[in-house]
Amino acid sequence: MISRNVFQLIWKILVYIGVYVFIGHRLNAFNLALCFSYTGAVLLLPISTNPVRVLLFAFAVGFGIDIFHSSPGIHTAACLLMAFMRSSFLNWMVPAGGYEDYMTISIPSMGMKWFLPFTLGLLFMHSFLYFIIDYASLAQFGMVLVKATLSTVFTLLGIVLTQLALEPPKRGD
Amino acid sequence: MGSLFRFLFEYRLFFLFVLCEVFSFWMIITKNTRQKSAWLTSSNNFAASAMEMSDAVTGFFGLYQENEKLAGENARLNTLLTLSKQKIDKMEMDSTKTPAMLEQYNFIVAKVINNSVSKPNNYITLNKGSLEGIKPGMGIISPQGVVGRVMVCSEHFSTATSLLHSKMLISAEISRIHASGSLKWGGNDPNSANLEFVARHLKPKVGDTVRTSEFSNILPEGIHVGVIRKISLKDDATFYTIDVDLATDFSTLNFVYVIENKLQAEKDSLQLKTTGELE
Numbered sequence: 001m002i003s004r005n006v007f008q009l010i011w012k013i014l015v016y017i018g019v020y021v022f023i024g025h026r027l028n029a030f031n032l033a034l035c036f037s038y039t040g041a042v043l044l045l046p047i048s049t050n051p052v053r054v055l056l057f058a059f060a061v062g063f064g065i066d067i068f069h070s071s072p073g074i075h076t077a078a079c080l081l082m083a084f085m086r087s088s089f090l091n092w093m094v095p096a097g098g099y100e101d102y103m104t105i106s107i108p109s110m111g112m113k114w115f116l117p118f119t120l121g122l123l124f125m126h127s128f129l130y131f132i133i134d135y136a137s138l139a140q141f142g143m144v145l146v147k148a149t150l151s152t153v154f155t156l157l158g159i160v161l162t163q164l165a166l167e168p169p170k171r172g173d
Numbered sequence: 174m175g176s177l178f179r180f181l182f183e184y185r186l187f188f189l190f191v192l193c194e195v196f197s198f199w200m201i202i203t204k205n206t207r208q209k210s211a212w213l214t215s216s217n218n219f220a221a222s223a224m225e226m227s228d229a230v231t232g233f234f235g236l237y238q239e240n241e242k243l244a245g246e247n248a249r250l251n252t253l254l255t256l257s258k259q260k261i262d263k264m265e266m267d268s269t270k271t272p273a274m275l276e277q278y279n280f281i282v283a284k285v286i287n288n289s290v291s292k293p294n295n296y297i298t299l300n301k302g303s304l305e306g307i308k309p310g311m312g313i314i315s316p317q318g319v320v321g322r323v324m325v326c327s328e329h330f331s332t333a334t335s336l337l338h339s340k341m342l343i344s345a346e347i348s349r350i351h352a353s354g355s356l357k358w359g360g361n362d363p364n365s366a367n368l369e370f371v372a373r374h375l376k377p378k379v380g381d382t383v384r385t386s387e388f389s390n391i392l393p394e395g396i397h398v399g400v401i402r403k404i405s406l407k408d409d410a411t412f413y414t415i416d417v418d419l420a421t422d423f424s425t426l427n428f429v430y431v432i433e434n435k436l437q438a439e440k441d442s443l444q445l446k447t448t449g450e451l452e
Contacts, residue, residue, distance in 0.1 A: 062197070074197075074208075076193070083190075
């Protein structure tokens with residue numbers, strides 16, 4: 001018996017990946033920022049998800065995106081790093097009173113003060129590793145940093161917009 | 174074993190992460206041409222620096238051979254030097270020396286493999302023997318100065334009497350005034366010896382250089398021996414008591430040159446004949 005929550009989860013994951021596949025990967029702001037909005041599928045998994053499953057899931061997502069881009073390994077490596085660090089971040093950033101069942105990783109649920117450091121930190125790791133591997137050298141390290149930073153912001157924008165579309169805040173909130 | 178599994182399980186997330194990352198990096202460098210070439214070049218850099226390092230290490234262990242080579246080169250140059258010195262001598266006193274005398278000395282490099290300085294009679298062991306052409310009675314010098322004389326030879330080794338030996342006498346002269354005497358070790362200080370039989374009418378000074386004299390049977394003339402440190406003369410003595418600071422540091426002897434005097438036998442037999450006839 002698969003509960004409704006699981007269907008919802010699968011639907012959300014498909015949307016994040018779909019948004020990237022159909023829109024996100026074409027976005028390239030000033031040749032400086034890419035929108036890795038598929039990361040939302042890993043990043044915004046329920047808080048209580050087993051870290052090992054998150055890691056395996058991230059591997060699958062990254063691998064799928066790599067096949068799509070025919071760049072075997074690059075997205076996988078970056079995505080894995082993000083997924084691994086995600087569980088550490090969750091441990092470090094336990095709010096006072098611990099996580100509750102109703103909490104989801106979103107601005108309305110956790111507040112800006114929690115949501116921004118969490119997503120920006122992890123997304124930066126993802127884009128940084130991605131660009132380091134993409135450039136495959138440290139010669140243009142400054143460029144890697146600039147692109148990673150801008151892509152982090154751009155990706156976060158994409159994720160937040162997708163999330164808003166998926167879970168519109170209820171009126172009166 | 175159980176604790177190992179518990180450890181692996183404890184950190185399963187980390188190990189899984191590392192495993193997956195290794196796999197993805199393997200994909201990156203095998204399937205992406207650009208990353209592959211970057212990997213190849215950076216690994217080549219790595220290989221190059223590793224080679225460099227190993228070269229430095231083997232170079233260090235090769236210092237012995239290098240030393241030996243340099244010592245050999247030194248010996249060759251020393252031979253050339255004495256040769257040309259003797260040629261100059263020849264030009265100066267043309268009639269006194271024959272062509273045979275010009276190539277009188279040959280230098281054989283050897284390494285000191287055993288040595289002492291603290292006993293009343295000290296001996297040196299060299300790593301070359303009769304197969305290398307070393308014979309008993311040959312003189313030994315170091316780059317700094319006089320060392321001693323070969324005593325016994327086996328095929329591959331020789332033992333020699335060090336200058337630091339009570340029975341070892343070397344004909345030496347104070348080169349400034351050409352006052353010859355015999356150099357003999359005092360028996361205590363490995364850095365100094367006594368120059369005996371310098372007659373009291375001569376005027377040696379502290380700081381004068383002492384070299385081997387041409388009366389020496391085993392060493393070429395002019396090999397550095399040391400510098401005069403102290404001179405004393407008792408009222409009733411016929412000879413000076415002269416302390417000489419030895420040029421050779423016997424405690425750090427490493428490579429030495431064994432000197433082959435090609436005219437030794439001829440000279441010896443002649444002298445023997447003379448004394449024999451006299452007797």
